[in-house]
Amino acid sequence: MRVLIAEDEVFLADAIQRGLRLEAFAADVAADGAEALEKIAVNDYDAIVLDRDLPLVHGDEICRRLAGQPGAPLILMLTAASTLADRVGGLELGADDYLVKPFEFEELVARLRALHRRNAPALPPILEQGDIRLDPFRREVYRSGRFVRLSRKEFSVLAVLMEAAGGVISAERLLEKAWDENADPFTNAVRMTVSSLRKRLGAPDPIETVAGVGYRMRAGRG
Amino acid sequence: MAESQRTRRAGLSIRNRLALTYTALLVCTGLAMIAAVNVTVQVMNGALIDLLYQVAIGTVLVIAALGALASWLVAGRMLRPLRRLNQVVRQVDETSLDTRLRLSGPDDEIRSLADTFDMLFAQLESAFRSRSLFAANASHELRTPLATMKTILQVALRESGDATPPHTRETFQRLLATVESMTETTTALLDLAHGGRPEVVEETDLAGIVAEEASAVSDQAEARGLTVTRALEPASVRGDPRLIRDLVVNLLRNAVTHNHDHGVIDIATGTLPDGRAQLVVQNSGDILPAERIALLTEPFYRARLRTSGGHGLGLTIVSAIADTHHAEFTLAARLPDGLTATTVFPRVSSDRSAPGRLVV
Numbered sequence: 001m002r003v004l005i006a007e008d009e010v011f012l013a014d015a016i017q018r019g020l021r022l023e024a025f026a027a028d029v030a031a032d033g034a035e036a037l038e039k040i041a042v043n044d045y046d047a048i049v050l051d052r053d054l055p056l057v058h059g060d061e062i063c064r065r066l067a068g069q070p071g072a073p074l075i076l077m078l079t080a081a082s083t084l085a086d087r088v089g090g091l092e093l094g095a096d097d098y099l100v101k102p103f104e105f106e107e108l109v110a111r112l113r114a115l116h117r118r119n120a121p122a123l124p125p126i127l128e129q130g131d132i133r134l135d136p137f138r139r140e141v142y143r144s145g146r147f148v149r150l151s152r153k154e155f156s157v158l159a160v161l162m163e164a165a166g167g168v169i170s171a172e173r174l175l176e177k178a179w180d181e182n183a184d185p186f187t188n189a190v191r192m193t194v195s196s197l198r199k200r201l202g203a204p205d206p207i208e209t210v211a212g213v214g215y216r217m218r219a220g221r222g
Numbered sequence: 223m224a225e226s227q228r229t230r231r232a233g234l235s236i237r238n239r240l241a242l243t244y245t246a247l248l249v250c251t252g253l254a255m256i257a258a259v260n261v262t263v264q265v266m267n268g269a270l271i272d273l274l275y276q277v278a279i280g281t282v283l284v285i286a287a288l289g290a291l292a293s294w295l296v297a298g299r300m301l302r303p304l305r306r307l308n309q310v311v312r313q314v315d316e317t318s319l320d321t322r323l324r325l326s327g328p329d330d331e332i333r334s335l336a337d338t339f340d341m342l343f344a345q346l347e348s349a350f351r352s353r354s355l356f357a358a359n360a361s362h363e364l365r366t367p368l369a370t371m372k373t374i375l376q377v378a379l380r381e382s383g384d385a386t387p388p389h390t391r392e393t394f395q396r397l398l399a400t401v402e403s404m405t406e407t408t409t410a411l412l413d414l415a416h417g418g419r420p421e422v423v424e425e426t427d428l429a430g431i432v433a434e435e436a437s438a439v440s441d442q443a444e445a446r447g448l449t450v451t452r453a454l455e456p457a458s459v460r461g462d463p464r465l466i467r468d469l470v471v472n473l474l475r476n477a478v479t480h481n482h483d484h485g486v487i488d489i490a491t492g493t494l495p496d497g498r499a500q501l502v503v504q505n506s507g508d509i510l511p512a513e514r515i516a517l518l519t520e521p522f523y524r525a526r527l528r529t530s531g532g533h534g535l536g537l538t539i540v541s542a543i544a545d546t547h548h549a550e551f552t553l554a555a556r557l558p559d560g561l562t563a564t565t566v567f568p569r570v571s572s573d574r575s576a577p578g579r580l581v582v
Contacts, residue, residue: 012370019377053362080365102369102405105376 001116001159001175002026003043004073006036006062007051016049016108023109024139024152026180030198033057037065045073047115049108052079052090060093074115078103113137127162129217132206134162143201153178154197157190161207161217170214175195179186236304237297244293245286252282303332311339319347357415364408371401412534413468414521414542425570426466428457428499429491435470436489439478447484455492457499459567461547470501472536473563477505479487480561497569507560515553515561540565 001146003025003109007013020027028043033054040048040062046068051053052059066072077095087103090098096118097111113136117123127134133142137161141148150158156178163167171190175183194215198205208218233261256278263271303325314321321343325336375398382391433454443450459466477487485506494500510518515521519541522534537553540563544551549567556562 009366009370012366015370015373017378019373019380022377022380066456080362081370098291101365102372102401105373105380 001112001156002028002180004028004030004036004039004043004045004048005110006030006033006048006054006059007078008032008053008055016105019105020109020112021152024155025112026156026178028181033059033062036062036152039173040066040073043181044109046177047074047076047112049112050075050077050095052077060090063093063095074112074118076108076115110137123163125144125213129162129165130206130219132158132162132201132217134159143206148199149204150200153193154200157193157197158201161215164216166217167221168210168214168216173214174214237294237301239295240297241290245290248289249282249286252278252285256282273553300332303327303336307332307336307339314343319343319350319532354415356410361408361412361415365405368401368405368408373400374406375401384472407535410539414535414539422462423460424463425458425460426463428459428466428470428501428567429454430502431463431467431470432489433492435467435474438471439474442478443487446478446481448478448481448487449485450487450489453488453492454488455490457491457493457501457567458570459499459547459549461572462569465543465546469540469565472540473501473503473565476536476540476563477503477561480506481505482559485560494566499567499570501565501567503563504556505560506556509559510553510561512553515555518553518561519551537563 003020005013005016005027006019007016007029008031010031013031017027017029028039029043030039032054036048036050036149037057039045048062050059054062063077064074064142066075074096075094077090077098079090079098080101096115099108099111115208117125117138125135125137127136131144131197134140134155139155141150141155141158157174160174160177174194178193179189194207198207201207206218208216210216223404247438249316256275259274261277265275307323307325310321310323311551322340323336324340325333327333342447375394379394379398382394433452436450440450474487474489477489486504487506488502488504490500490502519537519539542553547567550564552564554562554564
C-alpha cells in the first residue's frame with residue numbers, strides 16, 4: 001500500500017513517514033499543495049494523508065479536485081480544528097475520513113488500512129491464498145499455520161500480490177505500490193525481494209513468474 | 223442590572239410627563255385668556271359677564287381635555303421607537319450580536335440614538351468575532367506542534383527496539399504524558415472560547431446525560447474509594463447537547479478530583495415546581511471559605527496544589543456554558559465540608575421546541 005503524506009510541518013511529515021514505513025507502507029512526503037498535486041499526478045497512491053491547511057494549494061482544494069475522479073486516491077484529512085462545522089466541511093468536500101490533531105499514531109495506521117480495504121470492497125480484513133494467511137493489521141504472515149518472519153519490503157510485496165487474488169502484477173506495478181519514490185526504477189530490487197520472499201515462504205513456491213509480464217500467486221492450493 | 227432596576231425610584235414615564243406639560247401649558251393659555259376677557263368686560267353688565275365666564279371656563283376645560291388626549295397620543299407615537307429600541311437591546315446577547323435596529327423615520331434624536339446602538343452592536347460583534355477567531359487560531363497554532371511532538375514520540379517508541387535503554391523509553395513515555403496534558407489544556411481553552419457559541423440547539427434530558435457521564439467517571443471514583451449516590455429525575459433542558467455534556471463532565475470530574483479519599487459525591491437532577499430543570503452536584507472535600515469559593519470559576523485558579531490534577535479551567539468552562547444557556551450556576555460550601563454546585567436551566571417553553579437549528 002502506497003501513501004502520500006501532504007503536510008507542511010516538516011517534522012510531523014517525517015515522523016509519519018518513518019512510522020508508516022515501520023508498518024510496511026510505502027510513504028512519500030509533499031510539503032505543500034502544489035507538490036502534492038504533482039506527485040498524485042505522477043504516482044499511483046492508494047491513500048493521501050492530507051493536512052487541511054496546506055500552503056500554495058489548500059487541502060480543501062485538493063479534495064475538490066480529486067473528488068469524483070476515477071481511481072483517485074482515498075483521502076484521510078488531518079485537521080487542527082475540531083468544531084462540528086469544520087469536521088462536516090472536510091467530509092462534504094470529498095474527504096473519506098478525518099483525524100483531529102493531535103491524533104494517536106496507531107489510529108492513523110488503523111484508519112489507513114480500513115480505507116484501503118474500503119477501496120477494494122471484496123478485500124477481507126485477513127487475506128488468504130492457498131495455505132498462506134496475511135494479517136495486514138497485525139502485520140503477520142502464516143504458512144500452514146506456521147509464522148513466517150518477513151522484512152517490511154517482503155511483506156509489502158506479498159500483500160500487493162495477495163490483494164490481486166491470483167491476478168498478474170507487473171514488476172513496475174510492484175515498484176509503484178511497495179516502494180516509495182526513492183526507489184530506482186532501473187535496479188533489480190523487485191527481483192531481489194521476490195526471490196528472498198520465496199526463500200522465506202519455503203517450498204512449494206507459492207509465487208509464479210509469468211514470463212515477460214510479472215508475478216502472481218499460484219491458485220488452488222490447500 | 224436587574225438589581226439596579228429594582229432599587230430605582232418609581233416615576234412618571236416620559237410620555238406622561240410630556241402629556242402633563244402640554245396640558246398645563248394649554249390650561250395656562252386658557253387662564254390668561256380669561257384674565258384678558260376679565261379686563262375687557264369690566265364695563266359690561268352682570269348677566270352677560272356671567273355667561274361669558276361660563277363659556278370661557280367651559281372652553282378651557284374642553285381644550286385642556288382635548289390637549290391632554292392629543293399630546294398623550296402624540297408623545298406615545300413619538301416615543302414608540304424608544305420602546306422598540308429598549309426591547310431589542312434587552313434581548314441581544316453574545317449569540318445575537320448581528321441584530322440591527324435599522325430604525326426608519328425622520329432623522330431625529332431617537333433615530334440618531336438607534337444608529338449609535340447599531341454602531342455599538344457592530345463593534346461588539348466584530349470584537350467577539352475576533353476573540354473567537356483568535357482562540358481558534360491560537361488553538362490551531364498550538365495543536366500542530368503538539369501533534370508533531372506526539373507523533374515523533376509515538377513513532378520513536380515504536381522504533382526503539384529491545385536495545386534501547388529502559389530509561390530512554392521512560393523519558394519518551396513521560397514526555398508523551400506531558401504532551402497529553404498540554405493537549406488537554408489547549409482543548410479546554412478552545413472549549414472555553416466556544417462555550418459562548420452553541421452549534422446545535424435542541425431539547426435533551428439532563429438525567430440521561432448525567433447517568434452516562436457518571437458511569438464514565440465511576441472507575442476514577444472507585445479508585446479513590448468514593449461513594450457516589452445518584453437521584454436522577456427527568457429534567458428537560460434546551461441547548462447544545464455537546465456543551466451541556468461538557469458542563470456535566472467538568473462538574474463530575476471536579477467532584478472526583480477535589481475530594482477526600484473515601485469521600486462522597488451526591489448527584490441529583492430534577493424539575494423544580496416552576497418547571498425549570500436543576501442539576502446539583504455535591505462532594506466532600508476541603509472546607510472552603512466563601513471568598514475562595516467565589517474565585518473557583520476564575521481561569522487557572524486552583525484551590526489546592528497543581529499536583530491535584532485537572533487543568534484549572536473546569537469550573538470556568540461550566541460557568542461559561544451555563545451563561546450561554548441562560549442558566550444560573552452557583553457554588554456554595556457544603557456542610558460539613560466540600561462544595562455544592564447548582565445549575566438551574568430556564569424552563570423549556572413548548573412553543574420553541576422546534577427541531578435542532580444551526581445558529582453558527
